[in-house]
Amino acid sequence: MSSFTIASIPREELLAPGHRMCQGCGAAIVMRHLLKALGKDVIIAHATGCVEVTTSLYPETAWRVPWIHVAFENAAAVASGIEAAVKAMKRKGLLSKEKRVKAVAIGGDGGTYDIGLQALSGMLERGHDVLYVLYDNEAYMNTGIQRSGGTPLYAWTTTTPVGKLWRGEWRRKKDIIGIVRAHGVSYAAAVNFAYITDFYAKVKKAAEIEGPAFIHAYSPCVPGWRHEPHLTVKIAKLAVQTGTWVNYEIERGTFRVTTPVPKRLPVEEYLRLQGRFAHLTKEEVDTVQRMVDEDVEYINRLAGTVVIGPVERKS
Amino acid sequence: MVEKLAEFVANGELDAEFIHVESEHSALSAVVGASAAGARVFTATSSQGLLLMYEIMHIASSIRLPVVMSIATRAISAPINIWCDHSDFMAASDSGWIMLMGMNAQEAHDLVIAAYRIAEDPRVLLPVAVGYDGFWISHTVEPVYVLEKEEALRYAPKRVTWRALDPEKPVTMGPLASPEWYFEFRVQLQKAIEGSRGAISEALREFGQHFGREYREVDGFYTDDADVVLVAMGSVTGTAIPFAEEARKAGLRVGVVNVRLFRPFPEEEVFKHLENAKVVAVVDRAINPGSPFVGPLYSDVAVTAFKRGLDIPVLNYVTGLGGRAVLRSHLEAMVKHAYGFVGKRMRDVETHYGFVGVRE
Numbered sequence: 202m203s204s205f206t207i208a209s210i211p212r213e214e215l216l217a218p219g220h221r222m223c224q225g226c227g228a229a230i231v232m233r234h235l236l237k238a239l240g241k242d243v244i245i246a247h248a249t250g251c252v253e254v255t256t257s258l259y260p261e262t263a264w265r266v267p268w269i270h271v272a273f274e275n276a277a278a279v280a281s282g283i284e285a286a287v288k289a290m291k292r293k294g295l296l297s298k299e300k301r302v303k304a305v306a307i308g309g310d311g312g313t314y315d316i317g318l319q320a321l322s323g324m325l326e327r328g329h330d331v332l333y334v335l336y337d338n339e340a341y342m343n344t345g346i347q348r349s350g351g352t353p354l355y356a357w358t359t360t361t362p363v364g365k366l367w368r369g370e371w372r373r374k375k376d377i378i379g380i381v382r383a384h385g386v387s388y389a390a391a392v393n394f395a396y397i398t399d400f401y402a403k404v405k406k407a408a409e410i411e412g413p414a415f416i417h418a419y420s421p422c423v424p425g426w427r428h429e430p431h432l433t434v435k436i437a438k439l440a441v442q443t444g445t446w447v448n449y450e451i452e453r454g455t456f457r458v459t460t461p462v463p464k465r466l467p468v469e470e471y472l473r474l475q476g477r478f479a480h481l482t483k484e485e486v487d488t489v490q491r492m493v494d495e496d497v498e499y500i501n502r503l504a505g506t507v508v509i510g511p512v513e514r515k516s
Numbered sequence: 517m518v519e520k521l522a523e524f525v526a527n528g529e530l531d532a533e534f535i536h537v538e539s540e541h542s543a544l545s546a547v548v549g550a551s552a553a554g555a556r557v558f559t560a561t562s563s564q565g566l567l568l569m570y571e572i573m574h575i576a577s578s579i580r581l582p583v584v585m586s587i588a589t590r591a592i593s594a595p596i597n598i599w600c601d602h603s604d605f606m607a608a609s610d611s612g613w614i615m616l617m618g619m620n621a622q623e624a625h626d627l628v629i630a631a632y633r634i635a636e637d638p639r640v641l642l643p644v645a646v647g648y649d650g651f652w653i654s655h656t657v658e659p660v661y662v663l664e665k666e667e668a669l670r671y672a673p674k675r676v677t678w679r680a681l682d683p684e685k686p687v688t689m690g691p692l693a694s695p696e697w698y699f700e701f702r703v704q705l706q707k708a709i710e711g712s713r714g715a716i717s718e719a720l721r722e723f724g725q726h727f728g729r730e731y732r733e734v735d736g737f738y739t740d741d742a743d744v745v746l747v748a749m750g751s752v753t754g755t756a757i758p759f760a761e762e763a764r765k766a767g768l769r770v771g772v773v774n775v776r777l778f779r780p781f782p783e784e785e786v787f788k789h790l791e792n793a794k795v796v797a798v799v800d801r802a803i804n805p806g807s808p809f810v811g812p813l814y815s816d817v818a819v820t821a822f823k824r825g826l827d828i829p830v831l832n833y834v835t836g837l838g839g840r841a842v843l844r845s846h847l848e849a850m851v852k853h854a855y856g857f858v859g860k861r862m863r864d865v866e867t868h869y870g871f872v873g874v875r876e
Contacts, residue, residue, distance in 0.1 A: 278542035282549025323538035
């Protein structure tokens with residue numbers, strides 16, 4: 202989608218090694234590349250969550266950029282304050298007018314879909330020059346794998362266990378970008394690090410835009426999704442190849458799929474690598490497939506053409 | 517309060533960013549973010565709004581950010597009630613903030629200016645809340661001297677005395693602290709608020725030097741020879757002082773103590789006004805349900821007396837909840853009741869508290 206190549210990825214690491222994220226953690230990959238894409242001139246407001254606790258254990262820190270954690274539900278409000286302060290101090294000559302310091306809020310799915318939704322809405326509505334990054338591992342992984350508004354259908358979590366009556370989560374994942382889009386923001390995009398140049402191009406674009414922007418980052422979780430640590434990137438790739446996750450962007454109202462998938466793989470290939478879906482029957486897998494088919498149809502409708510193709514079964 | 521500030525900003529009289537937050541939780545969160553980035557900040561709230569902020573109040577003090585906030589003190593739900601008492605203010609009194617209480621509109625204004633001097637003092641670096649009685653002060657009309665911007669800035673010049681979030685010198689704020697470190701953070705907060713007394717006194721004294729209105733942590737009226745000393749906070753002291761003058765004419769030797777600084781609690785200054793009394797009567801506008809000290813101000817005053825071995829009855833009168841007016845007749849009833857305990861000791865008192873101005 203742009204001239205950004207693997208070779209353009211900066212070498213400097215702004216997320217220091219030694220943090221306590223799990224082996225194979227998707228969020229660790231998201232954060233590492235997010236910071237590389239953003240560069241040093243940022244101030245980060247971080248919601249409570251996995252990444253927050255694993256990167257800031259006092260007296261150490263993994264953050265080589267200014268960073269603040271206040272609480273779970275308010276990253277967008279804290280970032281609003283940071284942005285307003287930078288603006289006022291620039292106007293009063295207390296900060297250099299030339300240098301752009303971007304306020305960035307980071308939250309997990311719990312801190313975004315659920316408890317932080319109000320603060321996010323306020324920030325978007327007020328038009329702050331803040332980039333909000335949602336790393337979505339599809340449950341409250343930090344506190345022990347409890348379901349969130351981002352948990353997908355049938356996923357086992359500790360609060361949607363598989364029992365005699367329950368079959369894991371029974372509701373569909375909330376359309377978070379739809380909610381963000383309703384605020385009329387200039388830029389919102391879904392990113393997946395298995396498509397790393399697309400990831401960089403979108404983060405850079407989102408950071409450069411004046412005003413609120415939103416990045417929804419796919420973020421597998423080894424203990425929560427019950428997958429092997431070495432499969433993180435493979436699962437991320439399968440999410441796109443099966444149409445479960447679609448890389449797209451909405452730029453000033455224009456919808457565009459950035460990773461077209463002419464021929465989809467069956468969703469089963471994505472599900473079977475994850476222990477959280479191990480209990481699914483054939484019928485339930487078919488239900489998930491139908492749900493993905495519907496979502497793909499919706500995406501194609503928005504795109505105005507078939508960018509995500511039909512499932513091609515291996516014979 | 518914020519409506520007036522909005523007018524100032526709208527007219528270009530105040531050069532500030534005005535954030536129209538969607539909740540009090542976000543209001544305090546946004547000022548915490550702005551303060552962390554190095555800006556001078558302000559917010560205001562009341563009642564349920566303060567309770568919604570409660571989570572972030574503790575975080576603001578523990579990150580040591582010089583946030584200043586006004587609280588028009590009001591009752592808390594249920595039943596919902598928009599009128600005055602001190603339930604909200606008292607609910608926040610364990611959050612590590614320095615807390616002042618104005619007794620009239622002029623103090624509600626002046627103490628906010630003093631609050632910046634205190635909060636931003638490098639020896640302090642703590643948030644400061646300025647309380648003033650909801651409706652009795654916040655919604656009544658009184659003439660107020662409003663400080664000129666230049667005067668206020670001469671007294672409280674803007675200096676970033678704290679480590680701010682800056683890409684040139686990255687710092688991490690609000691980390692995770694394990695059992696190996698958390699305790700030290702909390703002790704540091706306790707030491708900071710304990711150690712803020714000198715800076716508070718200095719800021720209040722210099723306010724007087726700059727503007728001719730000097731405030732003390734505690735005021736005492738007629739306490740040298742009083743039999744009964746009334747201890748109160750907020751607008752009720754404005755009723756109590758003329759009441760004491762009147763009562764004295766009728767032969768009741770009444771003294772009045774106005775507690776202006778509630779956190780850190782100025783024990784010595786309060787005690788100074790109690791030591792000659794025969795009975796202490798503490799007027800509370802809030803209750804701690806189920807506590808052995810029913811009134812929150814009472815608990816601090818009683819402990820202050822107990823720690824210094826003052827063995828006289830210290831009584832608690834809870835009044836004026838949910839906007840009920842506290843009249844001179846109520847104060848008179850308290851004083852007359854308290855007079856019945858003259859010459860007694862604390863252990864002789866069977867019931868330490870009572871409600872005044874409530875239906876039987």
